[in-house]
Amino acid sequence: MKKFCLLVPLLAAVLFAGCNVSEMSSLKELSRVYAGVYECETLTLGGCDVLGAYEPVRLTLCYGGDGTLTWRQGAGEGELSFTYEASPEEGRVTFFAMGQKRTFCVREGHIVIETPVCGKLLYASFSRQLT
Numbered sequence: 001m002k003k004f005c006l007l008v009p010l011l012a013a014v015l016f017a018g019c020n021v022s023e024m025s026s027l028k029e030l031s032r033v034y035a036g037v038y039e040c041e042t043l044t045l046g047g048c049d050v051l052g053a054y055e056p057v058r059l060t061l062c063y064g065g066d067g068t069l070t071w072r073q074g075a076g077e078g079e080l081s082f083t084y085e086a087s088p089e090e091g092r093v094t095f096f097a098m099g100q101k102r103t104f105c106v107r108e109g110h111i112v113i114e115t116p117v118c119g120k121l122l123y124a125s126f127s128r129q130l131t
Contacts, residue, residue: 034086034093035063038111038126046120059111059126061086067095 040057043050051057057071061084069080082097086106093111094103105112113124 033088034084034106035061037061037129039129040124040126041110042123042125044121044123045117057124057126061093 038059038061040051040054040059043054043057054071054073057069059067059069061067065083065085067082067084069082071078080097082095084096085094087093091106092103093106094101102115104114109128111126113122113126115122
């Protein structure tokens with residue numbers, strides 16, 4: 001389990017790493033449809049479930065386009081702030097941080113992150129929490 005101790009901070013870094021993402025010419029203004037708190041339901045690396053080491057992992061998308069990714073690991077906590085744009089008609093959300101942008105799908109109300117990390121697939125699914 002020690003090798004997974006930096007997975008969520010790595011997830012935060014990978015989301016905004018220098019990977020090329022194709023330009024999206026039709027991104028609309030922020031849609032309030034996506035604003036809210038999303039709880040990570042699935043977090044795997046190479047098919048291995050690693051969510052238990054970081055619970056809770058949350059994405060908070062605020063009105064106005066600001067957001068945070070937060071996690072807890074043992075007694076420690078981490079947080080990454082970012083901005084975002086949502087495209088409801090295309091089922092996509094784009095995150096901006098550290099001079100980078102990453103676009104991910106929204107499937108059936110879940111924000112789905114799929115990206116390679118160290119030759120393995122990192123998969124995270126966040127579902128919106130009803131308040």
